[in-house]
Amino acid sequence: MKLYRTWAVARKEYLHIIRDPRSLGMGIVIPVILLLLFGYALSLDVDNVPTVVWDQSESQVSRDFLSGFQGSPYFSIVKFVHGYGEVDRAINSAEALAALIIPRDFAQLIEAGRAAPVQLIVDGSDSDTADTAIGYAETVAQSFSQQVAVREVQRKTGRTLDLPLDYRPRTWYNEDMESKNYIVPGLIAVIMMVIAALLTSLTIAREWERGTMEQLISTPVKGPELILGKLFPYFTIGMFDVLLAVLMGEFLFDVPLRGSVPLLFGMAAVFLVGALSLGILISVVTKSQLLASQLAMVLTFLPSFLLSGFMYAISNMPQPIQIITYVIPATYFVSLLKGIYLKGVGLEVMAIQAGLLGAFGVVMVILANDKFKKKLE
Amino acid sequence: MSAIRTSKLKKTFDEVVAVDDLTITVTEGEIFGLVGPDGAGKTTTMRLLTAIMEPTSGDAWVAGFHVVKEAEAIKERIGYMSQKFGLYPDLSVMENINFYADIYGVPRKGRSKRIDELLAFSNLTPFKQRLAGNLSGGMKQKLGLACALIHTPKVLFLDEPTNGVDPVSRRDFWRILYQLLREKVTIFVSTAYLDEAERCNRLGLIYKGQILALGTPDEVKQIMPGAILEIRVADSRKAYQLLKKELREESVGLFGERIHIVTRDPQKVESEAAKILQDAGIDASAPRPIEPSLEDVFVSVLAEQERSEQAR
Numbered sequence: 001m002k003l004y005r006t007w008a009v010a011r012k013e014y015l016h017i018i019r020d021p022r023s024l025g026m027g028i029v030i031p032v033i034l035l036l037l038f039g040y041a042l043s044l045d046v047d048n049v050p051t052v053v054w055d056q057s058e059s060q061v062s063r064d065f066l067s068g069f070q071g072s073p074y075f076s077i078v079k080f081v082h083g084y085g086e087v088d089r090a091i092n093s094a095e096a097l098a099a100l101i102i103p104r105d106f107a108q109l110i111e112a113g114r115a116a117p118v119q120l121i122v123d124g125s126d127s128d129t130a131d132t133a134i135g136y137a138e139t140v141a142q143s144f145s146q147q148v149a150v151r152e153v154q155r156k157t158g159r160t161l162d163l164p165l166d167y168r169p170r171t172w173y174n175e176d177m178e179s180k181n182y183i184v185p186g187l188i189a190v191i192m193m194v195i196a197a198l199l200t201s202l203t204i205a206r207e208w209e210r211g212t213m214e215q216l217i218s219t220p221v222k223g224p225e226l227i228l229g230k231l232f233p234y235f236t237i238g239m240f241d242v243l244l245a246v247l248m249g250e251f252l253f254d255v256p257l258r259g260s261v262p263l264l265f266g267m268a269a270v271f272l273v274g275a276l277s278l279g280i281l282i283s284v285v286t287k288s289q290l291l292a293s294q295l296a297m298v299l300t301f302l303p304s305f306l307l308s309g310f311m312y313a314i315s316n317m318p319q320p321i322q323i324i325t326y327v328i329p330a331t332y333f334v335s336l337l338k339g340i341y342l343k344g345v346g347l348e349v350m351a352i353q354a355g356l357l358g359a360f361g362v363v364m365v366i367l368a369n370d371k372f373k374k375k376l377e
Numbered sequence: 378m379s380a381i382r383t384s385k386l387k388k389t390f391d392e393v394v395a396v397d398d399l400t401i402t403v404t405e406g407e408i409f410g411l412v413g414p415d416g417a418g419k420t421t422t423m424r425l426l427t428a429i430m431e432p433t434s435g436d437a438w439v440a441g442f443h444v445v446k447e448a449e450a451i452k453e454r455i456g457y458m459s460q461k462f463g464l465y466p467d468l469s470v471m472e473n474i475n476f477y478a479d480i481y482g483v484p485r486k487g488r489s490k491r492i493d494e495l496l497a498f499s500n501l502t503p504f505k506q507r508l509a510g511n512l513s514g515g516m517k518q519k520l521g522l523a524c525a526l527i528h529t530p531k532v533l534f535l536d537e538p539t540n541g542v543d544p545v546s547r548r549d550f551w552r553i554l555y556q557l558l559r560e561k562v563t564i565f566v567s568t569a570y571l572d573e574a575e576r577c578n579r580l581g582l583i584y585k586g587q588i589l590a591l592g593t594p595d596e597v598k599q600i601m602p603g604a605i606l607e608i609r610v611a612d613s614r615k616a617y618q619l620l621k622k623e624l625r626e627e628s629v630g631l632f633g634e635r636i637h638i639v640t641r642d643p644q645k646v647e648s649e650a651a652k653i654l655q656d657a658g659i660d661a662s663a664p665r666p667i668e669p670s671l672e673d674v675f676v677s678v679l680a681e682q683e684r685s686e687q688a689r
Contacts, residue, residue: 008479012468019467215463215524218427218534219480220452374448376430 005221009229013203017233027199027237028244034191035245038183039253045179046132048076052096054087055080059107065118065144069100074136087121097123098133110148173342184255185337186310188245192238192268193275193304193330194297199234200279201289201296204372208287217374224369231276238272239265249341258344264337270357271333275300277364278329284371304330329360378441380405380532380563381426386435388421388586395421397586398435403565403579408554410577411567412675418586419567420460423536426565427457440531453481456525460536462517466510470501470520473509474527481528495523498553515546522553526562533557535566539573551576571671582675589678594671601669601677603641608650609634610661616654623653628680630673638664639677 017023051069055062069075078096081087090096101119103109109116120137122130146163153161174181207213216226242265249255257264279296286292305311307321308330314322325331332353339345339353347354381403388396396418403409411419424430426439428448436443442450464473474492483491496502499519504512509520518538525533535554539547551573554564566577574580575594582590582597590597610616617631620638627646628639640646647664654661669677 002482004482005480008476011479012465012472012476015468015472016465211459211461212463212465214424214429214459214461215457216480217429218452218455218457218459219477220449220482221480222449374429376424 001222001224005225006229006232009221009226010232013230014233017237023199023202027195027234028241031191031195031241032244032248035184035187035248036252038187038191039180039248042179042183042187045177046129046136047073049074049098049129049133049136050078050096051075051098051100052079052081052087052090053077054082054084054099054101056104057102057106061107061110062102065102065106066100068140068144069137072136072140074133075140091121091123094123097126097129098137100137113152180253181255181342182338183310184249184253185341186308186334188242188249189271189330189333189337190301190304190308190310191245192241192272193333194300195241196234196238196272196275197279197282197296197300198293199237200230200276201282201292203230203234204280204283205287205289205292209289214376217376223372223374227277227280227365227368227372230280231273234276234279235269235272238276239269242268242272255341257341259340260346263346264340267333267336267340267354267357270354270361271329274329274357274361274364277361277368281364281368281371284368300330303328307331308334310334329357332357332360378405379403379438380407381409381437381439381565383426383437384435386422386425386437387433388418388425388430389433394586396425396432399583399586399588401581401588401591403563405563406558406561407578408558408564408566408576410574410580411565411583412569412571412574412580412671413567413583414569414679417583419569419583420536421586422583423457423459423534423565423567427455427534428452429457454531455534456528456530456532457534458518458521458525458536458538460540462521464509464517464521464524467508469506469508470496470512471505473520474524477524478527483528491527491529495526498556499523500549513546515542515549518542518546518550519553522550526557529560530562532563532565535564537567537569539568539570547573571675574671582678584679584682589682590674598669598671598674601639601674602681603639603677604643604666605669605673606638606640606643606647606650606664607667608636608638608654608661608664610636610654610659612659616657616659616661619657619659620650620653624650628677630676637667637673639673 017027053066055066066077070077075098079090081090081099087099087101091099099121101121103117106116106118118141120134122133124130150161150163171177204213207216246257246264250257278299282295282299283292286295307317307325307328309325310330314325314331317325336350336353336357339350379402381401383399383401386396386399387394399422411422413419421430425432425444426437428439428444428451431445438444439451440454442454444451465476468476474495478488478492493502496505499522501516501519501523504516509517512520522535522538539550542550554566557564566573568574577594579591579593580597581588590600608616611634613631613634613636617629617636620636621629624638624646630637630639638646638650643666650664
């Protein structure tokens, strides 16, 4: 392999890029737009669940109970209604996702020291939100029950009751449970995967389609020289994208970056080599720009988006799907980025992920080189 | 020493035989023309010899190296201009030339002198900075030639280099090729133009993958079966129709005011044709035997070939 030939290919490819505004746009503008779009729009937080209340008791006790909901950031009481007909209408029209129904004898039952039934109706057509709303409502109800019980004991015995359990939940790494904090690092991985593969998927196919490849393979240029030369300028664009994404995470989304910045960029570099080589491999195999770009999109976007652990926890997936996630390179990069960003940990705990990411890169480079033939069919 | 030597070189695509047992030798320092109609196997032959396509069977050596076993050694020593413009339209003339200079590892020292020379003899000097995509067809071909010559190759392969190029540019192009011969470059050129074939030192007529005739243009003309009789006549169309109808055994062709009759028995046909025209009252020159042009040869050889295929 001759360095001067690799360098010549890299320089030529760089000229192609700066002369074609579309490829620059795809390489730089699209990742930024995607990051903005998903960063702002994709929020998995459930808060301010619009709720209607039918308080048939209309007592001090029921108002105490409701204050627990009013004070919670997770519920927002939008309306007081009277009757199931109105509850039905509110949920049907999506005015509310949940309804809280307090029976007429609520206060009397509580004062008599008996269990008072409270009904929560949720809109199951949005089951994630429904699940979360039920969980939050349970917490509010539990704590109200406790308060009542404590007060009752105090009234009867005259002394304060200490609860046997002092339950103190605490969320590490993402204290405020903000979804953007784990979405943005994962998003960087997904976007880089898609853009990198897409960028290089066109390069070799374009030369075959334009007929410039026939000229090129009649020269002494070697396959690895051609492939590495083509990787180089796109690698630069990719690293620039990572820099942009990190800056946007820092200044636009306020995502805490607790780990090592050099490690972040180092891992991004390893990941990029693999993703760019995957694009080249696709280009080498298909020899058609249209087919290559479509294949690159299908092979990268959906798996990275759905199966990398970016959106859905891998541990919740069925076993066969979990096995598939192991062959998706974005999986390792997502977990590395989350680790570096939120946990501030380094290779001491993520050596396996880093190693597998490196292996992906090596395999892709080897495959792309192996599949490229300096011959016409 | 031979610059190119092939032995029973064969290439088939599925059922189709593109190049069929091709055995030719091209001597160092000559222009060899591969001449034939579209689809005859010219481009496939080019690709086999430039080692960018593997033959199905047979052997070939270019500049002393085997096209399969030593393909990369060949690529160091040849220049190739594919039929389709193979350069980058979004790169300028200089950027294209420099790219190929880098790829071939042309030393920095002496490179700019070589580039200046190439630009000067291809008249591209004023267009150094122009994007290749904005050049005219003729200039594109010259740029392709300059890129293929940047490393001073031993053998130059040109696949229909003047296809679709205007006559003036074609003449310029051939002027450049003759200059190259002085640099001891062997040129292997394919063409469908017979006036270009005439300019080659030696040529091979290829048809359906087979070489039908091989030699200098004069030698090739000798293989003409029979002779040609030329008649000059003002009302050539009427005379042509008449002769065609009366002389069923012979091949009659119309070229403007001239009619060519290809025949194996010139004495008999000469008097017959004169009599037919006289009887019809057509004023014409007496039929006289002429030297066949390459075009006549190829038309008759190809017609012969078709006839024998049909007979089989």
